Amino acid sequence: MADDASRKRKVRGRKIRSDQSRKESRKAKKELARKANGSERTGDSPLSDPEEVTPEPFVETDAVRSLRGRITGWLEANQPVHLIGPTGCGKTALALSAAAERGRPVVWLNGDDAVDTAALVGDHAGGERYKEDDRFVGGVTKQTEIVRERWVDNPLSVAVREGATLVYNEFSRSDPAAHNVLLSVFEEGVLERPGKRGEDRTIDVHPEFRAILTSNDVEYAGVHRQQDALLDRFVGVQVDYYDEETEREIVRAHVDLPDERVEAIVDATRALRDDLEIVVGTRAAITAAKGLSVFDGQGNGEFNDELLTKVFTDVLAPKIAGEGADDVDDLRTEIGEAI
Numbered sequence: 631m632a633d634d635a636s637r638k639r640k641v642r643g644r645k646i647r648s649d650q651s652r653k654e655s656r657k658a659k660k661e662l663a664r665k666a667n668g669s670e671r672t673g674d675s676p677l678s679d680p681e682e683v684t685p686e687p688f689v690e691t692d693a694v695r696s697l698r699g700r701i702t703g704w705l706e707a708n709q710p711v712h713l714i715g716p717t718g719c720g721k722t723a724l725a726l727s728a729a730a731e732r733g734r735p736v737v738w739l740n741g742d743d744a745v746d747t748a749a750l751v752g753d754h755a756g757g758e759r760y761k762e763d764d765r766f767v768g769g770v771t772k773q774t775e776i777v778r779e780r781w782v783d784n785p786l787s788v789a790v791r792e793g794a795t796l797v798y799n800e801f802s803r804s805d806p807a808a809h810n811v812l813l814s815v816f817e818e819g820v821l822e823r824p825g826k827r828g829e830d831r832t833i834d835v836h837p838e839f840r841a842i843l844t845s846n847d848v849e850y851a852g853v854h855r856q857q858d859a860l861l862d863r864f865v866g867v868q869v870d871y872y873d874e875e876t877e878r879e880i881v882r883a884h885v886d887l888p889d890e891r892v893e894a895i896v897d898a899t900r901a902l903r904d905d906l907e908i909v910v911g912t913r914a915a916i917t918a919a920k921g922l923s924v925f926d927g928q929g930n931g932e933f934n935d936e937l938l939t940k941v942f943t944d945v946l947a948p949k950i951a952g953e954g955a956d957d958v959d960d961l962r963t964e965i966g967e968a969i
């Protein structure tokens with residue numbers, strides 16, 4: 631039975647088959663990452679307009695709106711928000727939607743082992759050489775070569791100066807030492823740029839600067855334990871997989887399939903999530919729906935549990951990659967049983 635959430639839903643963007651020029655959130659994320667990473671090399675601005683970052687399609691049910699309202703509410707109270715939840719539950723889409731809702735420019739950062747302080751705040755990008763002619767005695771020319779160091783600000787510096795909303799995806803994948811500079815940003819409203827000399831070594835944080843950080847809950851607990859002093863300054867919003875109707879709406883928004891197929895996929899996704907040890911996120915449901923829209927449509931098999939099992943085995947096999955064919959067979963059996 632459809633609940634209120636579905637009746638009041640609002641979908642931004644179109645389904646994949648009806649709009650080939652779609653800007654899927656993955657693509658949008660890539661573009662944001664390109665901007666953020668490229669800024670170091672090219673000097674391009676890592677700032678994006680809020681309209682550019684709104685994920686498409688984006689489904690808004692009561693559940694989605696309520697979570698986003700919590701995020702934007704805490705941001706209004708000037709609290710950095712840490713979104714924690716399992717893989718593929720919709721953290722990034724939610725963070726980008728909340729960031730877009732603020733109407734301020736958005737800066738995107740992706741956490742990984744290579745992120746250090748310089749990657750956050752900026753660095754010297756080599757010297758700029760130029761020659762100066764000095765005619766100090768009539769008829770005599772002296773040429774002096776001058777090397778001036780060029781400093782390039784990286785995403786955090788740009789975000790705090792411009793009052794942007796920083797979306798720091800999977801921040802717990804970065805080395806905690808890189809995040810020391812965040813302490814004074816959140817506590818004293820000042821960003822220090824180690825490596826930069828002179829009086830502009832520090833930047834005063836713009837009053838509209840805000841941050842949303844996301845972490846996968848498994849990695850958050852395990853990979854790099856971030857320092858307590860930093861975690862103390864965030865509010866944590868725990869997110870989980872959406873309710874059944876919201877998941878259906880999300881799948882429907884991404885793939886053009888009859889309702890009963892969408893229902894079967896979401897039912898299977900939720901059963902697999904309960905029964906299997908691997909993580910089965912909403913992304914897996916969308917991928918299975920994309921597969922089904924092709925295989926079912928091409929008559930490669932009637933729509934039945936067997937086809938559903940095959941599709942989900944392909945979708946989930948990468949999670950056990952390298953464990954051998956027997957394990958994929960076991961996975962197929964487990965999936966068949968759960969479905």
Ligand SMILES: Nc1ncnc2c1ncn2[C@@H]1O[C@H](COP(=O)(O)OP(=O)(O)OP(=O)(O)O)[C@@H](O)[C@H]1O
Nearest residue numbers: 655687688689717718719720721722723880912913
């Ligand atoms: N409200 C929504 N409307 C439409 N699609 C959504 C919505 N929420 C999530 N999705 C889709 O679900 C999939 C997973 O979402 P997302 O990438 O945001 O999850 P995540 O929790 O950030 O995943 P990961 O931990 O792997 O980074 C994506 O394909 C995304 O487009």
